[in-house]
Amino acid sequence: QKEVEQNSGPLSVPEGAIASLNCTYSDRVSQSFFWYRQYSGKSPELIMSIYSNGDKEDGRFTAQLNKASQYVSLLIRDSQPSDSATYLCAVSSFNKFYFGSGTKLNVKP
Amino acid sequence: EADIYQTPRYLVIGTGKKITLECSQTMGHDKMYWYQQDPGMELHLIHYSYGVNSTEKGDLSSESTVSRIRTEHFPLTLESARPSHTSQYLCASSELRGRGSNTGELFFGEGSRLTVL
Numbered sequence: 110q111k112e113v114e115q116n117s118g119p120l121s122v123p124e125g126a127i128a129s130l131n132c133t134y135s136d137r138v139s140q141s142f143f144w145y146r147q148y149s150g151k152s153p154e155l156i157m158s159i160y161s162n163g164d165k166e167d168g169r170f171t172a173q174l175n176k177a178s179q180y181v182s183l184l185i186r187d188s189q190p191s192d193s194a195t196y197l198c199a200v201s202s203f204n205k206f207y208f209g210s211g212t213k214l215n216v217k218p
Numbered sequence: 219e220a221d222i223y224q225t226p227r228y229l230v231i232g233t234g235k236k237i238t239l240e241c242s243q244t245m246g247h248d249k250m251y252w253y254q255q256d257p258g259m260e261l262h263l264i265h266y267s268y269g270v271n272s273t274e275k276g277d278l279s280s281e282s283t284v285s286r287i288r289t290e291h292f293p294l295t296l297e298s299a300r301p302s303h304t305s306q307y308l309c310a311s312s313e314l315r316g317r318g319s320n321t322g323e324l325f326f327g328e329g330s331r332l333t334v335l
Contacts (some may be wrong), residue, residue: 136258153261153327196260199324202288204249204268206312206324208261 114138115202118189123217130212132198135179140173144183145197147211153197157183187214198202221245224309224327231299232335237290239294239330241309250292251324253308254278261308267292299334 113132122128130144141188145153157172159165159181166174171184181200185192195211222243231237243250253264253276263276267286281303282296292311296303308326 117311141322150257153330155325156321158323205266206251206263210260 111209112207113198113209115196115198115212118213119215120212121215121217122188124190126188127217128188128192128214128216130183130185130196130214131173132181132183132199132209133179133208134181134200135174136202136207138199139179139200140200141201142172142181143199143206144170144172144181145199145208146192146214147195147197150193156196169197174208185214188214190216190218192216193200222241222309222311222325222327224307224330224332227328228331228333230333230335233298233300235299237296237299237332239307239309239332241292241294241323241327243311243325243327244290245311245313245325246289247311247313249312250286250290251278251310251312252282252284252292253292253310253326254280255306255329257306265294276325285331298334299329301334304332304334 119195120152144157147153159172160172167168169186193216198209202209225240232305248269255261262278262279265284266307267273307330310324312324313322
C-alpha cells in the first residue's frame with residue numbers, strides 16, 4: 110500500500126466552480142501535511158501547509174485535515190484556467206516526506 | 219519565496235560522461251533532498267541529508283552520489299552517465315517547524331533536466 114493515495118484524475122471543472130481534491134495517507138503518526146501545485150515541466154510549488162485538524166483558508170484555497178480518518182483535502186474556490194496543473198499531496202513524519210502521485214486538474218474556460 | 223538554486227537547468231551530454239548537478243540554498247536549512255521525476259510521473263526520493271557530513275540513500279535506488287560539506291550546498295554526481303539517467307532532478311530543502319520532530323515546509327529548486335544521449 111502506498112503511503113499517500115490520490116486520484117490521478119483528470120478532474121475537470123468549469124471556470125468559477127469549486128474544485129475538490131482529496132488525499133488519504135496510511136501512517137497514523139504523520140505530523141505535517143502539504144499541498145503542492147506543479148505545472149507541466151516545472152518544479153512543485155507549495156500552496157498550503159496544515160498541521161492540525163480542521164480547516165485552513167488562504168485566499169481561494171482551503172485545506173482540510175481529518176487525522177482520525179487520515180484524510181486531507183484541498184478546495185479551490187472560483188477556479189481559474191491558470192489553476193490547471195497537477196496537485197500533489199505530501200505528508201511528512203519526522204524527517205521524511207511522502208508524495209502522492211498527484212491529481213491533474215483541468216479548469217475549462 | 220524560497221531561495222534554492224539549481225544549476226544547470228538543462229544539460230545534454232553523451233554516455234560515459236561525469237556530471238555534477240549543483241544545488242544551493244540560502245535559507246540555512248539543515249535538511250536537503252534530491253528527487254527524481256520523469257515527465258508525468260511521481261516524485262522519487264533518491265538522496266537526503268540532515269546536515270553537514272550526513273547523507274542517506276532514498277527510497278529509489280540511484281547510481282548517483284551526493285556530498286554535504288557545507289550546510290548550503292548539496293551537489294549530486296553521476297560518475298558515468300547513461301541514457302537511463304535521463305530525467306528531471308529536483309533539489310529541495312526544509313527546516314524543523316519547531317523543536318522536536320514536526321517537519322517544516324519543503325521548498326524545491328527549479329530543477330535540472332538531464333538528457334543523456
